[in-house]
Amino acid sequence: MSTSAFNPVISDNPVTPAHTxxxxxxxxxxxxxxxxxxxxxxxxxxxxxxxxxxxxxxxxxxxxxxxxxxxxxxxxxxxxxxxxxxxxxxxxxxxxxxxxxxxLLSTLESNWRYALAATVFTICFVIAAFYWGLPWVAAVAAERVPASVALRIDEHFLDAVDDDLMQPSKLSTKRQQALSKRFDSLRNVQGEVAHKLVYRNSKAIGANAFALPGGTILITDQLVKLAGHDEEILAVLAHELGHVHERHSLRQLLQSSVVGLAMTWYLGDISTLLAAAPTLLLETRYSRNFERRADSYAATMLSANNISPSRLADMLEKLESSHADGDKDMEEQSSSITEFISTHPDTAKRIRALRGKE
Amino acid sequence: MQNQEQRFKFTGNGTEYFGIWMVNLLLSILTLGIYSAWAKVRRMQYFYRNTWLNDASFDYHGTAIAILKGRIIAIVLFASYSIFLQFMPAVGLTIALLIALIMPYLLVISFRFRLYNSSYRGLRFGFTGSIKGAYFAFLALPFFTLLTLYLLAPFTHQRIKAYQHSNSRFGQSAFSFHAGAGGFYMIYLFTLLQLLLIAGLFAFGGYTLARDSIASLSREAIVGIVVAAYFLLILASLLVVPFFMSRIQNLVWNHTQLGEHHFSSTLSARGLAWIIFTNFFLIIFTMGLYKPFADIRIARYRVEHMALLPAGNIEEFIASEQQKIGATGTETAEMFDVDIGF
Structure with missing residues (x-):
């Protein structure tokens, strides 16, 4: 029998019916x-x-x-x-x-006022879930992902890009060690963050740095060469450490999976291709916020070590111009990786904000 | 005796369904998806009860608890697969293999559920397909199809439809299926030709651009071209998909019989394309609020292009059904209490 049926309520003294x-x-x-x-x-x-x-x-x-x-x-x-x-x-x-x-159901469904109220409520609810609910859930969930599991994602990422997009670094071991040592010697007033620095040579990707979900920070030879001063490299690394500290990559991974699933569910029966477009747009919003947070983390860390945050701004400028007139095939990165430089229009805003912190 | 064509009618209404859809959506969100099983029952009942044939409507009897159970099973299976694939690919792939192995069984269960819980004039439909047959149609054949680089795909499609349709029944009467693989090969061939034509146009456009001016184009212009190509691709899929869908549905139903009686399906690719195309843009422009209207439009189009062609008089068809007493009992109802909705 149908469960949607309601149980009739029979009053104590039914009226004798004349109705058929x-x-x-x-x-x-x-x-x-x-x-x-x-x-x-x-x-x-x-x-x-x-x-x-x-x-x-x-x-x-x-x-x-x-x-x-x-x-x-x-x-x-x-x-x-x-x-x-x-x-x-x-x-x-x-x-x-x-x-x-x-x-109650039928009343709700058939009255246009309720339907309108439900529409408004649903829209507000979805917007609130997207702005606050999902980021909060992702942050809580990211805290609970075991470190070993997150590290495995890093290994898979490196396995996937090595040989193909990236080659072993051409920097001397001495140079690598010196940079790592200098970065590790920076005082971190915001608490110690477990991380691992890796160097790679990548013509395909160019000057860039990535924070992977498990705490691996990847920096390309091209970025090291582009920097005019070692403090600029340290500034980029501090920014990436900010991503690691707040587990941005893992949160981004979780958030974009949920947004992707929801979009495919909603629009999938029309076109899976179409579902991808709003997903990308929505993800951009999240990643902008993460970039700002990482910038501010880096600014605090750099200032505490007597390095001007404007070093990060200098680096952003250099990276932007290097990517603007350099290779144009850098668009196909994985959305799950928080990258240092991307073609967001708000890079100029980030630069101004960093210079303001001097 | 004359063959009076009995057209299917659809009386669903977009405005009316909007209220049902919105309440379903709201309650599903508020209950973190649990209500979606009850929502499905209401949605199915709305569409079934608004589908008419010869002044009688269809009905849906699925219970929400059964649907909920099925959804939990499906979510556990697919969530464990996607989570493990991220973190431990070996385990993830094992789960994927497991899912593939039990998929035919799950499909049989859901066909049984779907048909047993559908009725017309108080008589239930039913599904009698064997598990063995399902493993052949949904596992063995797709595997061979892969091995033959999809040359076998139309044949596999035909076998799957034959398995579904020739194992269905209404009351005591069995459905039968008579379309050969040839018709499927023709539809696949024409679809492939359309795809090749579109791919050719894309390649030609890309080549022309690359030869002339790509180096001199600004970054914005290139982004513009990529976006334009993306929309063209969507447009193309909006043309090819309706062609394929309508031709397959016509082929399948024009070769399906219920006892002595035939069906006719007269979907046109152009009509379907127009509906899908306009639905698509209206859903975008209304941020999804047009969805219930779109669902009603497409259901109306599909239902109203179907007809039953009784071998004799429709009254005789019904009369002949009347003699087959004891068609369905409720004893089998408890057997199919899980619905894996694929």
């Missing part, structure tokens, strides 16, 4: 239609047709909940059922029999 109602009866064994008349008397439903008379206790009748203007259905335990198309007369019959129909 035309309906169609099916016995559930054949496809035969029989025109019948319905009557309710003393808690019993009478179904009367030319060759038929059934009297069924109302408690054994499952009355389907109202659903738009579709026929009302009265199901009986033996598989038979009656169809009533006239909603008004059905209501009169029920009322006369002392049965008070309470269908």
């Amino acid at each position: 109602l035309g309906a169609i009866y099916y016995d559930g064994l054949s496809s035969r239609q029989q025109a019948v008349t319905l009557r309710i008397a003393q808690g019993q439903l009478e179904v009367q047709g030319d060759e038929l008379l059934r009297v069924i206790p109302l408690a054994d009748v499952n009355i389907s909940a109202k659903l738009g203007r579709t026929p009302r259905l009265l199901h009986f335990k033996d598989g038979g059922h009656c169809e009533v198309s006239n909603h008004t007369d059905f209501g009169v019959l029920m009322q006369a029999a002392g049965i008070h129909e309470k269908s």
Whole structure:
């Protein structure tokens, strides 16, 4: 039996009905239609047709909940059922029999004011979930991902890009060690952050740095060469450490999976291709916020070590111009990786903010 | 005796369905998706009860609890697969293999659920396909299709439809399926030709651009071209997909019989493309609020292009059904209490 049916509420002293109602009866064994008349008397439903008379206790009748203007259905335990198309007369019959129909769902669905309220509420709810709910859930979930699991993602990422997009670094071991040592010797007033520095040579990607979900910070030879001063490299590394500290890559990974799933669910039956476009746009919003947070983390860390935050601004400027006139095939990066430089229009804003912190 | 064509009618209404859809969506969100099972029952009942044939409507009897159980199973399966694939690919792939192995079984269960819970004139539909047949159609054949680099795809499609349609019944009457693989090969061939034509146009456009001016183009212009190509691709899929869908549905239903009686399906690729195309843009421009209207439009188009062609008089068809008493009992109802909605 249908679970959406409501249980009739029978009042103590039902009014003796004068009302009858035309309906169609099916016995559930054949496809035969029989025109019948319905009557309710003393808690019993009478179904009367030319060759038929059934009297069924109302408690054994499952009355389907109202659903738009579709026929009302009265199901009986033996598989038979009656169809009533006239909603008004059905209501009169029920009322006369002392049965008070309470269908909250149908009231909500059929009244345009409620439908409008539901629409507004749903839209607000979805927007709130996107702006606050999802980032919060992702942040909480990211805290609970074991470090070993997150490190494995880093290994997979490196496996995937090595040989293809990236080659072993051409910097001397001495240079690498010196840079790592200098970065590790920086005082971090914002608490120690477990991380691992790796160097790679990549012509395809050019000057860039990445914070991977497990705390691996990847820096390209091209970025080291582009920097005019080691403090500029340290500034970039501090920015990436900010991403690691707040687990931005992992959160981004979780957020974009949820947004992607929701979009595919909503638009997938029209076009999976189409579902990808809003997903990308929505992700951009999240990543901008992460960049600002990482910038401010780096500014604090640099200032504490007597390095001017404007070193980061200098580096951003250099990177932007290097990417603008350099290779144009840097668009295909994984969205799950928080990257240092991207073609966001707000780089200029970030530069101004960093210079302001001097 | 004359064959009166009995057209299917659809009486669903977009405005009315909007309220149902919105309440479903709201309650599903508020209950973190749990209500979606009840929402599905209401949605299915709305569409079934608004589908008419010869002055009688269809009905849906699925229970929300069964749907909820199925959804939990599906979510657990696919979530564990995607999570493990991220963190431990070996385990993830094992789960994927497991899913592939039990998929035919799950499909049989959901066909049984879907058909058993559909009725017309108080008589239930049913599905009698064997598990063995499902493993052949949904696992063995797709595997061979892969091995033959998809040359077998139309044949596999035909076998899948034959498995579904020839194992369905209404009351005591069995459905049967008579389309050969040839028709499927023709549809696949024409679809492939359209795709090649589109790919050719894209390649030609790209080549022309590359030869003339790509180096001198600004970054913005290149982004513009990429975006334009993306939209063209969507447009193309909006043309090819309706062609494929309408031709397959026509082929399948024009070769399906219920006992002695035939069906006719007269979907046109152009009509379907127009509906899908306009639905698509209206959904975008209304930020998704047009969705319930779009669902109703497409359902109306599909339903109203179907007809039953009774071998004799429609009344006789119904009369013949009347003699087959004891068609369905409720004893089997409890067997299919899980719906994995694919």
